[in-house]
Amino acid sequence: MESSHNLISLKNIQYQYPQGESLSFKDLGIDKGAHTLLLGNSGTGKTTFLHILTGLLKPSHGEVVILGKSIYQLNPKDLDHFRGMEIGIVFQNAHLIESLTVFENVQIAQGFAGNKTDYEEIENILNRLGLREQQNKYPRQLSRGQVQRVAIARALINKPALLVADEPTASLDDHHTEIVMDLLFDQAQQSNATLIVATHDQRIKHRFEHTYLLNKTN
Amino acid sequence: MNIIQIAWKYIQQNKANSILGILLATFGTAILCILMLTAEQLENQLENNSRGIDLVVGAKGSPTQLILSSVFHMDNPTGNISYDEAIKLRSNPFVKNAIPLSLGDNFKGHRIVGTEKEFIDLYELRLKEGKIWENDFEAVIGYEVAQTKGLKVGDKFYGAHGLSEDGHHHGDHPYIVTGILESSGRVPDRLILTNLESVWEVHGLHDHDHEHDHDHEHDHASHEEHSHDHDHDHDHASHEGHNHEHENQEEEVVLLDEKPREDVFVKSIATGFESQGLEITAVLIEYSNPAAIGVLPRTINQNTGMQAASPALESARLFSLLGIGIDSLEILAYVIMFMAAFSVFISLYNAFKSRKYDLAVMRTLGASKFKLFTMVISEGILITFLGAIFGLLLGHIAIYLIGQNAGNAGSLISAMAISPNEWYLLIVGLIIGFVASIIPAIKAYNTPISQTLSGN
Numbered sequence: 001m002e003s004s005h006n007l008i009s010l011k012n013i014q015y016q017y018p019q020g021e022s023l024s025f026k027d028l029g030i031d032k033g034a035h036t037l038l039l040g041n042s043g044t045g046k047t048t049f050l051h052i053l054t055g056l057l058k059p060s061h062g063e064v065v066i067l068g069k070s071i072y073q074l075n076p077k078d079l080d081h082f083r084g085m086e087i088g089i090v091f092q093n094a095h096l097i098e099s100l101t102v103f104e105n106v107q108i109a110q111g112f113a114g115n116k117t118d119y120e121e122i123e124n125i126l127n128r129l130g131l132r133e134q135q136n137k138y139p140r141q142l143s144r145g146q147v148q149r150v151a152i153a154r155a156l157i158n159k160p161a162l163l164v165a166d167e168p169t170a171s172l173d174d175h176h177t178e179i180v181m182d183l184l185f186d187q188a189q190q191s192n193a194t195l196i197v198a199t200h201d202q203r204i205k206h207r208f209e210h211t212y213l214l215n216k217t218n
Numbered sequence: 219m220n221i222i223q224i225a226w227k228y229i230q231q232n233k234a235n236s237i238l239g240i241l242l243a244t245f246g247t248a249i250l251c252i253l254m255l256t257a258e259q260l261e262n263q264l265e266n267n268s269r270g271i272d273l274v275v276g277a278k279g280s281p282t283q284l285i286l287s288s289v290f291h292m293d294n295p296t297g298n299i300s301y302d303e304a305i306k307l308r309s310n311p312f313v314k315n316a317i318p319l320s321l322g323d324n325f326k327g328h329r330i331v332g333t334e335k336e337f338i339d340l341y342e343l344r345l346k347e348g349k350i351w352e353n354d355f356e357a358v359i360g361y362e363v364a365q366t367k368g369l370k371v372g373d374k375f376y377g378a379h380g381l382s383e384d385g386h387h388h389g390d391h392p393y394i395v396t397g398i399l400e401s402s403g404r405v406p407d408r409l410i411l412t413n414l415e416s417v418w419e420v421h422g423l424h425d426h427d428h429e430h431d432h433d434h435e436h437d438h439a440s441h442e443e444h445s446h447d448h449d450h451d452h453d454h455a456s457h458e459g460h461n462h463e464h465e466n467q468e469e470e471v472v473l474l475d476e477k478p479r480e481d482v483f484v485k486s487i488a489t490g491f492e493s494q495g496l497e498i499t500a501v502l503i504e505y506s507n508p509a510a511i512g513v514l515p516r517t518i519n520q521n522t523g524m525q526a527a528s529p530a531l532e533s534a535r536l537f538s539l540l541g542i543g544i545d546s547l548e549i550l551a552y553v554i555m556f557m558a559a560f561s562v563f564i565s566l567y568n569a570f571k572s573r574k575y576d577l578a579v580m581r582t583l584g585a586s587k588f589k590l591f592t593m594v595i596s597e598g599i600l601i602t603f604l605g606a607i608f609g610l611l612l613g614h615i616a617i618y619l620i621g622q623n624a625g626n627a628g629s630l631i632s633a634m635a636i637s638p639n640e641w642y643l644l645i646v647g648l649i650i651g652f653v654a655s656i657i658p659a660i661k662a663y664n665t666p667i668s669q670t671l672s673g674n
Binding site: 076 | 581
């Protein structure tokens, strides 16, 4: 069964916190294009699982295979590069670099992934997300929605296979939740990326065919 | 957008701290640069200008003053010596070459040096145009004199009394420029060379200049007053009675040339005018063999009314005196450099706290640990390196300004000269930046992504 999942597969994942607490996770397999919801309440290790999945945190046990590569067996530098190229992450509070303009925030994502600056590409994606006017502004000059859109542009600029969003709808009202979810699906579609949304927000459950439920299992 | 550009963005973001770091590095480097250039060029000048001159013989007084006045042409002469006595040195077996100098006048701050043609060879000077003087009141001028005063071959100029620009003008004897020297990078660039006779004649010492007597009459009065201010207590028995109290003032040197005219005249009847009356300021001596070092200076100092001073020894002494000042300034510069490094360190270290998230995010975007390390190092180095560049500029500007205001002595040091050691100052700038940012950079290198992003 697991070998059929051509995008991502997590097997026997366990994570031992430095404080001593240990978490085990159910196996997960995702095919290309199968947008998936990771649903779990706080305290279920959602963030930890997401970090393991995106190559940010090495699990104590188990294997993470993305596009056929066991990512934690790559050397650190290759893992950094792989992450830059194939995984786009939209954080809950965006984490834009405050010293850089909107344009530069997207530009550095190209640079850090090892790509040459492609001005046309950056302008295209900013246009696509309605940020054309904002491209020379600094993050503090933007509205919250704009900041989130810059984060999406940054996550998608390298055309990753995977677009991961962490709590994209937290503290949004229903109306804005719909807008953000439409945006994520739409953008993932346009960039040919598979969307994974980690949330505790039950309101968006109906939008996904695939749901992975995080439970506290010790 | 490369990491240096990103680092530059952070520097701009953190303006106050960055400017502080740049300023401190600038001042530290500037002081070091000034010291280095000054010390280096002074040492060069000292060495360069005393090359070929083993000994200077002049009137008794401070040996340093003698060297400064007759080798570097900076200070006033110690007084006059008898031409005859001085020229006797030529027959000394230890002396290969003895070149007399007679000072006393200047043209717009450039000394008019009465000497002999051997002077040209001693300093290995070459003519750029024209020819060497043949007759009285023909002069060969140094490269710098020609450049700054706009003199050409064939031009006439009047010397002024004394060695500073504001002396009384000798309106009666114009010099005519017969030649201009090539630049030698040594003192003669700033000198005007002529024969001894011209200088003597201007000051009425020569045998056929009686008609000038009254021309100088008014001089005497002013100098007479002047001489009271200076209490010279030389009691060298060997000195001629009349120049006893007027040794150290070059203006009075001239005075004594003129004032005892009657004595000289009287004496000249008895002993021969030329032999007793002619005086010069100093003799530059080249040894015929190294053994002279041990013998000649002592002989002269003990057996004649003159003193002998070694340019090498006096230069070394002068330089060691300057050295104390240079050393203490150097310490100050190092303290400032340390403060620059420390300020960069503090500013990067503090910035790290607020920048942790940025660093973690950059990691998620594909930046390697080493890239973040280099980025923080770049930031530190950019600050101190910029400081070092500004410091070098500031140092040169400062030297230029000092040169503008210091007159003669200042012209020893050129602000345009670039010392190869200045590259070291740039490297010091780099190293300081590196050292200051290494700890913050290591912290950046070790930033745990997951922990930082989840706020733990």
